[in-house]
Amino acid sequence: MEKLFDFHFHLLFKHYIGVDAQKGVLALDEDLKTSGVANLLNDLLGGPFDSQSSPSKVKRSLLSLGVTGILSVEHAFANRILQVVGLDFSSILPLKTSVFEEVRAGKTSYYQQFKDQVGFHLQKETELRNSFQIGFLKRSDWAGKSSQEIAAELGAENITWLAFSIEGGHNLSDAPIRKGIPSRNPERQLLEIQDREDIDFISINLCHLSFIPEQPLGGFAQGMTRIAQIAFKSEDFMPKFGLGLTELGKKVIAQALTHTTKPVLIDVKHMSLYTRLDFYQYREQLILQHPEVERLPIISSHTGFTFTSAAEYLEQQRFRSSTALASGLPVSKVEPENRRIGRTNDLVNRGLFANPWTINLFDEEIAEIMQSGGMIGLSLDQRILGATNPAADSLRDRYYEGEYVAYPEWERLFRDGKLPGEEKEEARRSLVPSKQERHSMLLCLHLVHAARVGYANQNWLEGTSPWDHLCIGSDFDGLINPINGFEDVTRLGRLRSQLMTYLPQADKYLLPHAHLKVLRYNPDGTVNRAFLEQVIDAFLYQNGHRFIIRYLLNWKSAGLPV
């Protein structure tokens, strides 16, 4: 039977923050569902409220293996979520008011919230196992087993195994939320988490979507859309301060990677570009002091790509930028040039564009991650993959929506003005994805791009390839707007056929590195079906499967896939 792996989604987040229609406890077999005005709001914000990967949906899906993220609600969300766009929705939204209220008023710390959520997951463990055939992974449970044994058990039918990740370093802050008192020892909280015997984490994101004044670990990249930002109306979604990793951030990274028995991988998703570059460098330093860190791969669990290299983007200044002052603070904006990466035969929506925001990975980073033996989860969020206005998506201005970056980072990377550069007109004709399926094409363009960058930047041993480092990282239930046709985890079954159709198209029509082909072709020019199926298998399941085996073996097989 077909199996899927998902590198990043949220299993119980909605159950933790949600209530049922009668404002009572949301049972595990219920989904969070908005109706009426709230449903409108749900659509307006890109569907953040309705469940996408609840236990019952997972049960009905092909998901066999994955990583579920735990995150405590950030102040930036809690601050206005019940009064979105200035109206009081607290009675309409099916949300557990108390959680948001406590966060908003600073009556709790993120670490406390995090521990509460961990408790919630553990409390539901038995029910999940019995009623939904969902099991949690801990390295200690698998100790002593060989990789073959692990592979077989993980692949067993009728059970979905999930590992845990920590989404956002804010989860480590033990200071009251936004009260001006700093959290000084996040690494100690992390150590406490690592030393727990009842739960195990595969990775942590240093940053998430908002600024955490009580515990800055490193600059984050803007991830919130303009509309959501206006709706939630928190300045904290805009990066403003800081440059790269802070001293605290480095302590957290060192703690995560040097724990002797339970190291936690660093997930670069949500870090700003400068912070990521800083991280790759800091990791090298750490390896000098602690050689065992080298076996721990770099990951980005739910990302898109910018379809260019950072060098090209910055040095050729494929953006325009500005800075100004608002309320005493510098507000710096970078508007990247729209980057066309392919096209469709749809008369209205001919062009396909990437999301050039720096939250997405640059080519150098794709190579860096592959080189570390790492894994890249492709987000299924439309925005991350580059879709914007659903009605007329290819009529774009020269510049994409501006993103905000921290002033010091702006100063360092984006200070200078624009450079003219006409987009190259594409001469090719006929390409088939329909309007409905354009998002599948976008996903395939991402896959092909990563494979090309991988082939172009690195030598591959026989039996290995860039395709070994790509997987799904849907981010379901992470307040996202999924790509068309894949609205929740139950729909992922359609992926295989879509990939079969569009991967060859993407290999043919992807503009960057057009001369490089990453699929195999028969002498008559047709696509080699066996290889195509093999890379699709790898993407949908095998890569994740292998990765989780390495995790359960505590990363003992360095570098190469098992």
Place this chain on the structure above:
Amino acid sequence: MITHWEVIQQVARRFGDKEQKFEASARKLAMVKEGRIPLVSMEDDLTRVQYRIAREGEPMPQAVERVMEHANFQDKYVLDKLSVMARAVCRILQRGNPVGTGFLVAEDILLTNQHVIEDAGAASNMLAEFNYELDSNQVPKDSACFRLNPDKFFLSSTLTERAGEPHSGLDFTLIGVERVGEAGEDLLKYPPVFLDGNIGKIIKGEGCVIIQHPRGLPKKIVLKDIAFFSETGTRLVYESDTLPGSSGSMVVGLGTCEVIALHHSGLPRTDDGNRVLTKAGTLATASTPDGEIAWIGNEGIKISRIVKAIEEAVLPPSMENGRETLLTKTRSVAREIRKSPVLARPMDLPMPLTPTTVNKANLDVSTAASGQEVPSNEVFAAEESTDFLLTAVNKPEVITQIEKFLTQRYGKEVHLKLAMPASAVEGEVELFRFRVQVKGDAREEVQQLVTIPEILTAELDTSLRLNADPGLVASASGHETLLESSGLKDLKSDAKDEREFLKDNRKSAYVKDKLPEFYRKWNWAATGFDRAINLQNVRLPQEKGIRVVQFDTGYSNHRKVAGGFDLNDDVNFVEAHQETDALDKLTQGLGKFPGHGTRTGSLLIGRENTLIPQEGNLGLLTRSGSKLVPYRIADSVIILDRQQQLASALDRALHQGFDIITMSMGLPPTIATAQMAKKAYDKGVIWCCAAGNVVQAVVAPAVFPGAISVAASNPLDRDWAGSSRGDRVDITAPGEDVYVPIWKGARLGDPRQEAFAYGNGTSYAAPHVAAAAAYWLAAYQDSLSAPAYAGWRRVEAFRQALKRSARKQNRLPRKGFGAGILDMEALLETAPLPPEQLEYAYNNWNEHAFFASLQGYQELVKTYWNRVHGLIFGLRLGNQEALMAGEAALSPFSSHLEQTLFPSGEQALESDESTAKASALERYQTLHELVFSSAK
């Protein structure tokens, strides 16, 4: 493109009627060259002479001598400098044909004549070709061509003056250049020559050189004796050989190696109708060869005028950065020059002068109104705006409201900036800054600002003298020791050799009958560090992630501290363009005493064994493997340029999450420093501060309740006579006769020699407590990481442990030295008090009253502070003190206050030096008392 002939004609039309003036100057120059009149008498502008001398960075007589000497002897480095500067010069090609010369004035902005590049459109088929020159074998070097990019930056001024267009007629074009060349070359290989718009880069009679591509030939430099001899409001006139194609060349003043003008044309002799004449006296035409035209000299556009045009131009926002970069040098030089001793007192030059008035008129913006020919001289960068700091509640609506008031008041848009953005808390009172040009007295303006609703306090962010220990290097370089005659009791000279040290401390338990390797480390024995660190189970700060950041002059390469500073996380808050490198420039001249950060830092991270002779002391954190993070906040221990620099450093340290700050420099109490001390405390950062030297009163930030304030003791466990003392001292640590690294022979140009000396200052006491804090935090990290100790309780827990464990057996005065001498061994045994027993340091602190009182007294406090420090630490030049710009008279408001407080008036200060010092100090102390009594 405008033709060569058109340019000549234009020059003739414009300046023909000034010909007599030029001729007269030329005759005078001839007399100077024949040695018949002294060089300096060429220059009729006294202010320019003063500023020129100020640039020498030496005391008066030597500086004058140097300027005079330049006429005949140039230092060899001038050649080196010129050769670097020449790299910035390029030729401009239009469709491959050379049309002029240009040079880089910012990393990617080029300056040339407007008659070479008329407008942005014209640039599209032009290239800038660098390195077009011959090597020593006369073979052309590989040149590199770069495209021009007017979108990046473009500003030009027409050849002819146009009515209603300010700054027209300056014939210049500034244009952006691509950073990558046509063959992939890197523009960074051609370092720019930044423009300095300040006066005094050259005086008449001094030589200049022109670096150029005449007729498009490989780069040439005219080495003939060429002098600057006359001028108009916008032009300099000089002798020289240039040919067409030299338009847009760089004209450099030899004495200072600064660009003085943008070469633009020859200056022809004319008839009554301003028509160009040939050597034969006939009328010249477009076809007359250059060689036949009768030239008076050459003329170039004054750089000061170009800089002024840049400052006042209306530019799109995307070019603001370019503008800022172009103006950076002008601003920083202006600050430097104002600190010069030469400007602080009247000139006394051995020559007849017909002075134009030497007064603030030259600094006044209004006299330099654009478009009009200012007779006397270049415009001093007087556009220098004023920086204000103010406090207000950090809420968007409050900020907007204040911005509205300010915009209304100054007639142009004003924006507030948070002084410490990363650690600001919404809804709290925070420190803001803004910059604006003020007409009238800025100090009076401060009093006006607080009348604006929502502004709680306001102060000027001007240069403040620092309280630190500048003595060592100064005395090593042959100056007389600075503290010797300060009129205060029992102050020993600042640098001491070992014989004196042994003699003075022969009764010390740490010295008597001890070996050098012991007594040079007496500070270890006196504080119990030697025993404490060897204890079993000592937890190392490094392993616990406890880091110390140092606010000082930055790191250096002295072998004693090599490897001890963290060069990944260092930050430079002084030179903004080198933000990531906190290197102490060790700059001499203009009264700078480098290496302060090296000396204080050595006490924390000084290496154990070096090959420097007479090795002895060791950093207190060295064995724990810790590195010290240097934040460079001042380029000398004399002056803090702006309090904003300190605020930025603190904000950065807080954002990074460092645990401990050590600061061995003091300031007068100001509203800004009070805010900073409280912020650090509230955020739980232990800020170890020197209590202060010589002024007796405890200095800021040590004086504020949030800081840890450290006084100084000596090898006899007595007080160092120079140590500040008072209720606000928390603890005492070794500060007199502490063994620290220095450089010998630190005079300009001499090779520096690494050495050691015994130095004095609370500067040395503070690092001891910082090291103690690091070990203590490491020891009790388990309990202290509990949320109950978050924020200020962490600092308070340390303070209480420090005080409870202090060594009471000592010979310190009973009062004023805190709980006693630091005892590391006992401290490590002292657990933090339970959180509920800790009391907030600001509980008995009436902040409102304190700020209100400081608001009124601040100008007096700062003035007296600067005066006292000038008298004590300033370079004495012929019995005159001066280092910063001459002290301006008090504003009427403060003058009135002063008369009320000190009815005897000013006179007392002008009699003789020692009474002046005593009296100024007494008054400073009175003010200090007044301000702080209000807080109680």
